[in-house]
Amino acid sequence: MNNIIMHVDANSAYLSWEAAYRLQKGATVDLRNIPSVVGGDEQSRHGIVLAKSIPAKKYDIKTGEALFTARKKCPNLVVAPVRYELYMMCHNAMINILRDFSPKVQVYSIDEAFLDYTGMQAVHGDPVSAAYKLKNRIKNELGFTVNVGISTNKLLAKMASELKKPDMVHTIFPEEIKQKMWPLPVKELFMVGRATAPKLYRLNIFTIGDLANADPELLKYRLKSWGKLIQDYANGIEDSPVSENARPPIKGIGNSTTIPFDVDSMDEARKVLLSLCEMVGMRLRQAGFSAKLISVYLRNSDLQGKSHQRKYEAATDDTYNIFNLSAQLMEELWTGEPLRGMGVQVSELVPNDILQVSMFDIPNEKRRLLDQSIDDIRMKHGPKSVVRSIFINSGLSPITGGVIEDFKMMSSRF
Amino acid sequence: MKFSCNKQDLMEAINIVQKAVMTKATIPILEGIYIETNDSLKMVGNCYDMGIECSINADIQQKGSIVLNSRMFGDIVRRLPNSEVFIQVKPNFNVIIECDNSYFEIKGLSAEGYPMLPTVEEEQKISVSQTSLRNMIRKTIYAISNDENRKILTGSLIEANDGDLSMVALDGFRLAVAKVMIKEDTNFKAVIPGKNLTEIYKILEQSDKDVKITLSKNQALFELEQCRIISKLLEGEYMNYKNFLPEQFETNIVVDVSEIIESIERASLITNDDKRYPVKIVIEDNKMLITSNTDVGISKEELLININGNNMTIGFNPKYLLDSLKVADEEKVEIFFSSSVGPCIIKPIEGDSFVFMILPVRIK
Numbered sequence: 001m002n003n004i005i006m007h008v009d010a011n012s013a014y015l016s017w018e019a020a021y022r023l024q025k026g027a028t029v030d031l032r033n034i035p036s037v038v039g040g041d042e043q044s045r046h047g048i049v050l051a052k053s054i055p056a057k058k059y060d061i062k063t064g065e066a067l068f069t070a071r072k073k074c075p076n077l078v079v080a081p082v083r084y085e086l087y088m089m090c091h092n093a094m095i096n097i098l099r100d101f102s103p104k105v106q107v108y109s110i111d112e113a114f115l116d117y118t119g120m121q122a123v124h125g126d127p128v129s130a131a132y133k134l135k136n137r138i139k140n141e142l143g144f145t146v147n148v149g150i151s152t153n154k155l156l157a158k159m160a161s162e163l164k165k166p167d168m169v170h171t172i173f174p175e176e177i178k179q180k181m182w183p184l185p186v187k188e189l190f191m192v193g194r195a196t197a198p199k200l201y202r203l204n205i206f207t208i209g210d211l212a213n214a215d216p217e218l219l220k221y222r223l224k225s226w227g228k229l230i231q232d233y234a235n236g237i238e239d240s241p242v243s244e245n246a247r248p249p250i251k252g253i254g255n256s257t258t259i260p261f262d263v264d265s266m267d268e269a270r271k272v273l274l275s276l277c278e279m280v281g282m283r284l285r286q287a288g289f290s291a292k293l294i295s296v297y298l299r300n301s302d303l304q305g306k307s308h309q310r311k312y313e314a315a316t317d318d319t320y321n322i323f324n325l326s327a328q329l330m331e332e333l334w335t336g337e338p339l340r341g342m343g344v345q346v347s348e349l350v351p352n353d354i355l356q357v358s359m360f361d362i363p364n365e366k367r368r369l370l371d372q373s374i375d376d377i378r379m380k381h382g383p384k385s386v387v388r389s390i391f392i393n394s395g396l397s398p399i400t401g402g403v404i405e406d407f408k409m410m411s412s413r414f
Numbered sequence: 415m416k417f418s419c420n421k422q423d424l425m426e427a428i429n430i431v432q433k434a435v436m437t438k439a440t441i442p443i444l445e446g447i448y449i450e451t452n453d454s455l456k457m458v459g460n461c462y463d464m465g466i467e468c469s470i471n472a473d474i475q476q477k478g479s480i481v482l483n484s485r486m487f488g489d490i491v492r493r494l495p496n497s498e499v500f501i502q503v504k505p506n507f508n509v510i511i512e513c514d515n516s517y518f519e520i521k522g523l524s525a526e527g528y529p530m531l532p533t534v535e536e537e538q539k540i541s542v543s544q545t546s547l548r549n550m551i552r553k554t555i556y557a558i559s560n561d562e563n564r565k566i567l568t569g570s571l572i573e574a575n576d577g578d579l580s581m582v583a584l585d586g587f588r589l590a591v592a593k594v595m596i597k598e599d600t601n602f603k604a605v606i607p608g609k610n611l612t613e614i615y616k617i618l619e620q621s622d623k624d625v626k627i628t629l630s631k632n633q634a635l636f637e638l639e640q641c642r643i644i645s646k647l648l649e650g651e652y653m654n655y656k657n658f659l660p661e662q663f664e665t666n667i668v669v670d671v672s673e674i675i676e677s678i679e680r681a682s683l684i685t686n687d688d689k690r691y692p693v694k695i696v697i698e699d700n701k702m703l704i705t706s707n708t709d710v711g712i713s714k715e716e717l718l719i720n721i722n723g724n725n726m727t728i729g730f731n732p733k734y735l736l737d738s739l740k741v742a743d744e745e746k747v748e749i750f751f752s753s754s755v756g757p758c759i760i761k762p763i764e765g766d767s768f769v770f771m772i773l774p775v776r777i778k
Contacts, residue, residue, distance in 0.1 A: 243709070313561045313586050354692055356731060357755060357773040359586045359658050 004117040004127045005242060007149040007157035008098060008134070010090075011166035013111035014038040014051035017090040018080045020143035035059055036078040039067055050082060084279075085379060088286040093142050101134050106242045114154050116242035131169040139167065155238035156181075158190055177236045182209025192230055199223065208234045253283045253291070256343025257400045262301055263339040266331070271390065273330055274323050275400040276344045279383075281319030282375055284346060290315035290355055291346035294322065296329040299341030307343075308333035314358035315350045319371055321361070322346065415478025415503040417451050419470060421494050421513060427468040428488045430641055431459035433613040434466040435484040446481035447488075448528045449501075458531060459484065464610045465531040466617075468641040478503055479525035490518055531644050534628050534635040540574055540598045541624040544638070548618040549743070550581040551611050553592035553768050556737045558608035559585035569605040569648040571655070572627075572634070576601070582655050583608070588734050589655055589771040602629050605648040614643055659759065659771060660752040665697060665723035667749050668763065675739050677704050677715035682732035684710045692729035692775035697721060697751075706732075728754045729777035738770035 010016065015038050019031035035056040037049045047067050059074040071077055091110050098105045101124055104116035117127055124130040131148040138146050145167035149160025152174060159181055160172040172180050187197040189208050203222060205211050211219075212234035219227030232238065255276045263269050273296070284291060295309030308329045316322060326344050350356075377386050387398035431447055439445045439461075448458040455472035458465065480503045490511060491499065500512040503522060511518040551570075559567035564586075571582040580593040614636060618625065626637040636643040678693060681704045685691040696703040697719070704715040728751060738760055739747070750759040760770040 310563065312563065313559065353777065354729065355776045356587055356692075357776055359584065359589070359773060 002152045005157045006115040007161040009161045010111040011145045016144040035074045038080045114242045153238045252347030254345035258341045277323040278399045284317045289349040290317040292348035295345045297343035300337045314361040416476035417472045417474045418500045419472035423470045427470045431457045431466045434459035434464045436461045447484045450479040465644045481523040534630045538600045538602045539628045541626045544618045544621045546594045550592040551615045553741045554581045554583040554590040557583040557590040566650040569607045571652045573603045574600045591769040610645040663750040665726045665751045668720045681706045693732045698725040729775040734772045
């Protein structure tokens with residue numbers, strides 16, 4: 001029996017998640033229908049475009065460009081802030097629905113996952129109708145759309161989900177490769193990027209079909225083993241398993257900020273650090289991990305940076321702990337020079353559902369509940385709905401950060 | 415300086431004092447072994463954290479002293495034939511080593527400036543058999559912490575109290591206490607660095623001969639028949655470990671040690687090298703189920719046991735359970751569980767020669 005693999009990909013994830021969230025909160029305008037982008041802060045007016053709506057695309061706004069130039073292209077552009085915790089929530093909700101369709105789910109990135117549907121036909125019916133069920137459940141229950149690609153391996157499933165968007169189910173079974181995949185431009189093939197495509201063009205390879213039928217010796221000569229890999233991909237050959245939690249998809253969580261003025265007192269530095277830790281703690285808990293390694297980064301007004309890290313035997317996800325440990329690291333590292341940038345990063349994550357209990361860090365149940373309640377309030381009413389009183393009249397932001405870092409990036413093999 | 419001695423005796427002594435010689439030091443003399451002939455042959459290795467002095471029988475023809483590079487000297491002697499070794503120091507500090515048909519002449523260093531072992535003021539002294547001390551170290555040393563943030567826990571607490579001598583190690587996730595009786599009615603407390611205890615363990619023999627332990631303010635002296643070992647002490651207050659030991663338990667069971675070791679070992683075969691996966695223990699109906707569920711697969715083990723108290727489901731890092739059970743040296747032990755997220759305690763059925771406490775893994 002052939003394997004049945006599905007690839008589920010959220011359509012313009014950050015933007016549609018934000019849009020769905022706003023609609024749930026009673027917004028009347030759907031961000032997806034107006035020129036809008038996700039990235040940076042509307043007020044401080046800096047940052048880059050992380051995701052864009054289809055109407056924004058019409059203004060030639062590109063992912064990765066500065067908000068400043070994007071605004072020039074479209075003056076009435078709506079800019080939504082980056083909200084990591086919302087994305088984690090949507091990600092988790094999406095994965096939970098996927099798990100209803102098969103126990104074998106591989107989280108591939110924050111907005112993509114593979115699902116091994118092999119043998120599940122008896123429960124949820126034929127793959128295509130199951131994919132429609134899956135897609136529609138996410139649309140109806142969570143309010144955003146996904147593309148589902150179906151095939152016999154992960155590569156073809158992923159290629160299938162990349163076909164026409166949004167809100168579609170596609171198949172590329174081996175017998176369909178010729179018709180559905182080969183006519184596509186070669187740069188659309190997984191793992192053929194900006195570096196490889198021009199090399200292929202020089203060999204007169206412009207479509208995936210050209211690559212599939214190219215002389216293997218020529219490819220080997222020009223591209224070494226890479227040539228064999230992408231030619232296999234062009235022929236739909238790939239056989240890696242759907243490996244659920246092979247390792248946590250997140251390696252670390254970091255948060256950093258550039259401060260618009262010189263920080264030169266310990267008191268101020270601690271406050272900036274606290275505002276960074278608030279977000280780190282929240283993200284860590286949202287992701288369901290505790291961290292063992294804490295690292296602090298400082299940058300002075302000459303833009304020189306230095307960092308200091310320490311590994312702790314007991315993992316923690318407690319904001320108060322993370323702040324105290326990182327404040328200690330900062331005090332050891334800082335020699336008093338004026339600071340313009342600070343960062344906190346936590347890594348060596350262990351999942352909270354199998355956490356080794358420690359004698360020293362006896363989990364403070366009260367503080368855990370407090371963190372949890374504050375997280376809930378902030379999720380519901382915005383990050384600044386509850387702030388620590390120490391920030392009142394301090395002129396400093398009580399919570400800093402927003403940009404997603406360290407989610408496992410696409411790697412060359414699945 | 416001129417002497418001769420048996421190769422085996424010499425090698426044994428070198429092996430012992432080498433444990434206290436730095437392999438890489440800023441000055442060459444610290445990478446050396448100090449050799450002195452007086453009434454007997456004495457050798458010293460010293461790295462400040464620990465110093466060892468060893469005496470051996472030798473035929474001494476001329477008194478004197480010299481320092482020889484520890485690795486070089488050790489490597490040469492190790493490969494000499496099993497015969498009498500003749501050693502002689504020339505006025506230019508060159509050392510001649512002869513044995514049967516072998517001849518070496520290697521450079522030595524003036525013994526002047528070698529850090530000799532400090533004298534330990536005899537304040538409090540106890541004695542215990544080598545076997546007992548060896549066992550105490552073995553039963554506790556695995557629980558020493560590697561966490562340099564809590565330096566004091568990288569050592570073992572050695573505590574004499576009204577005729578009891580106990581050794582304690584803890585790393586935050588488990589705690590091990592071993593106890594023996596001593597004749598002396600002394601009271602003292604000291605924390606000895608774990609890596610020194612590891613070396614002392616290797617020097618101790620399975621024998622009823624005594625080892626005398628003397629404590630001063632910042633040093634501990636271990637005296638054996640042929641050698642003296644001085645260890646630096648770790649500064650600071652050791653944790654009040656007794657506070658961590660729970661007194662009330664929900665469940666206790668009696669298990670056969672080798673049976674449970676084998677079961678846990680089998681169950682943990684499918685945990686990955688990163689030791690991330692716990693084993694789950696379910697206790698009910700006079701049975702103990704040991705299961706593990708990892709990305710590789712699942713496994714299940716069943717043991718018949720005697721239960722006292724409530725049913726219990728609890729997770730553990732299998733390594734922690736195995737480390738303790740393997741040094742229990744008992745046929746059966748009693749295991750006490752305080753709760754499914756609280757510490758568990760392993761004790762012998764009779765007596766109090768050890769107490770092992772292990773904290774569980776919270777599983778959902």
